[in-house]
Amino acid sequence: xxxxxxxxxxxxxxxxxxxxxxxxxxxxxxxxxxxxxxxxxxxxxxxxxxxxxxxxxxxxxxxxxxxxxxxxxxxxxxxxxxxxxxxxxxxxxxxxxxxxxxxxxxxxxxxxxxxxxxxxxxxxxxxxxxxxxxxxxxxxxxxxxxxxxxxxxxxxxxxxxxxxxxxxxxxxxxxxxxxxxxxxxxxxxxxxxxxxxxxxxxxxxxxxxxxxxxxxxxxxxxxxxxxxxxxxxxxxxxxxxxxxxxxxxxxxxxxxxxxxxxxxxxxxxxxxx
Amino acid sequence: xxxxxxxxxxxxxxxxxxxxxxxxxxxxxxxxxxxxxxxxxxxxxxxxxxxxxxxxxxxxxxxxxxxxxxxxxxxxxxxxxxxxxxxxxxxxxxxxxxxxxxxxxxxxxxxxxxxxxxxxxxxxxxxxxxxxxxxxxxxxxxxxxxxxxxxxxxxxxxxxxxxxxxxxxx
Numbered sequence: 001x002x003x004x005x006x007x008x009x010x011x012x013x014x015x016x017x018x019x020x021x022x023x024x025x026x027x028x029x030x031x032x033x034x035x036x037x038x039x040x041x042x043x044x045x046x047x048x049x050x051x052x053x054x055x056x057x058x059x060x061x062x063x064x065x066x067x068x069x070x071x072x073x074x075x076x077x078x079x080x081x082x083x084x085x086x087x088x089x090x091x092x093x094x095x096x097x098x099x100x101x102x103x104x105x106x107x108x109x110x111x112x113x114x115x116x117x118x119x120x121x122x123x124x125x126x127x128x129x130x131x132x133x134x135x136x137x138x139x140x141x142x143x144x145x146x147x148x149x150x151x152x153x154x155x156x157x158x159x160x161x162x163x164x165x166x167x168x169x170x171x172x173x174x175x176x177x178x179x180x181x182x183x184x185x186x187x188x189x190x191x192x193x194x195x196x197x198x199x200x201x202x203x204x205x206x207x208x209x210x211x212x213x214x215x216x217x218x219x220x221x222x223x224x225x226x227x228x229x230x231x232x233x234x235x236x237x238x239x240x241x242x243x244x245x246x247x248x249x250x251x252x253x254x255x256x257x258x259x260x261x262x263x264x265x266x267x268x269x270x271x272x273x
Numbered sequence: 274x275x276x277x278x279x280x281x282x283x284x285x286x287x288x289x290x291x292x293x294x295x296x297x298x299x300x301x302x303x304x305x306x307x308x309x310x311x312x313x314x315x316x317x318x319x320x321x322x323x324x325x326x327x328x329x330x331x332x333x334x335x336x337x338x339x340x341x342x343x344x345x346x347x348x349x350x351x352x353x354x355x356x357x358x359x360x361x362x363x364x365x366x367x368x369x370x371x372x373x374x375x376x377x378x379x380x381x382x383x384x385x386x387x388x389x390x391x392x393x394x395x396x397x398x399x400x401x402x403x404x405x406x407x408x409x410x411x412x413x414x415x416x417x418x419x420x421x422x423x424x425x426x427x428x429x430x431x432x433x434x435x436x437x438x439x440x441x442x443x
Binding site (some may be wrong): 065197235269270 | 360417425426
C-alpha cells in the first residue's frame with residue numbers, strides 16, 4: 001500500500017469519526033426544529049441520527065485490530081431509543097446524553113484502541129511497514145534466484161507457519177541439496193531444518209546452533225542478539241532464516257505470492273518479536 | 274461436588290445470585306404476608322438458580338472430560354511465538370507460566386500464559402480440573418481459534434490446563 005493510499009485512508013477515517021458526534025447531535029437538534037415546526041410528530045424519531053452514529057461507531061470499532069466491545073454494542077441502545085415512545089423533554093435529554101456518550105466512546109476508541117484501522121494488505125502486495133521495507137530491500141538479491149528454490153522457500157515458510165515442523169524440516173533438507181542455491185539461502189534452509197526438527201521433537205535449543213555467516217548480515221532482517229543468552233540468539237537466528245526464506249520466495253516465486261501475502265502476519269510477528 | 278466421575282464446580286456469582294434472591298424472598302415474605310401463597314413456585318424457582326448452573330457445568334465438564342484424551346493424543350507442542358493465523362483449527366500444547374487470570378468468578382477463566390518466546394491468551398469455557406493460580410507453571414492443551422471466532426488474533430480454546438513440572442516429566 002502506498003503512502004498516498006495510507007493518507008487517504010487516514011483522512012477517510014477522520015471524516016467518518018467526525019460524523020459520529022455530528023450525526024448524533026445534529027439529528028436531535030434537527031428533530032427539535034422539526035418538532036416545533038409541526039413536521040415531526042414524535043421526538044423519538046429524532047434518535048435516528050444517534051442510531052446511525054452508533055452503527056458508524058460500531059463499524060469503526062470493528063475495523064480496528066483490537067475490538068472494543070462497548071462501542072460494538074452501542075447500536076442496540078440506539079435502536080431501543082429509536083423505537084421507544086417517549087415524551088418531548090425526556091426524549092431530548094436522553095438523545096443528547098446518548099450523543100455525549102457516543103462522543104466519549106469515540107474519544108476512548110481513538111485513545112485506547114488506536115487512531116485508525118491498520119494498513120491492510122491488498123491481494124497483490126504486502127502491507128506498508130517494516131516487513132515490506134525488508135522484503136523490498138532484498139529485491140536485487142533474490143530476483144535472479146531459481147524459481148524452484150523460491151517455491152521451496154515458500155513451501156518451507158508455509159509448513160513452518162502451519163506448525164507442520166517435520167514437513168518443514170524435510171522440505172528444507174531437500175531444498176538445501178538443490179544445486180545452484182546461493183549460500184545464504186542454503187544456510188537459511190539449514191537453520192530452519194535444525195529448528196523444525198527440535199520443535200517437532202519438543203527439544204530445547206542446543207548450546208550451539210547453526211548460524212548465518214558474518215557476510216550474510218546485510219541479508220538478515222534482525223541484528224543478532226549479543227546478550228550471551230543462547231536461547232535468545234537461537235530465536236533471532238530462526239527468525240532471520242524464516243524471514244530470508246519469505247523474502248526469497250516473494251521475489252523468486254510470483255505464483256506463491258498470494259499465499260505469502262496471506263501469511264504476512266506471521267512474518268510481521270517474527271520481525272517485530 | 275461430584276456427580277459420577279465429574280467434579281462439578283459452581284461459580285461464586287451463581288452462589289451470590291442465589292443468596293441475594295433468597296434474602297430478598299425472606300425479607301419480602303416478612304414484610305408482606307400476602308406473598309405466602311406464591312412461595313409454592315418461588316422456592317423451586319430459587320433452587321433452579323442453583324440447579325441450572327450446576328447442570329450446565331456438569332454438561333460442559335463431562336464433554337471436556339471426553340475430549341481430554343483426544344487432545345492429549347493429537348496435540349503438537351509449540352512455542353507461543355510461533356502460534357499464528359495459519360494454525361487456526363490446530364490442536365496444540367504449550368508450556369508456560371500463568372501471568373494473569375480473568376473471569377474465574379464466572380467459571381469462564383481466561384489465562385495469559387507465557388513461555389520465553391511470548392504470551393498468549395488461553396480461554397476456557399468451563400472451570401478447570403485444577404485450581405491454577407498466577408505464577409503456576411502449566412501445560413495447556415487446546416485448539417487455536419480466533420479471539421472473536423471470525424476475527425481477532427489467535428488464542429487457545431483450552432480443554433486441559435494443569436500444573437506442570439518439566440523435571441518430573443523428564
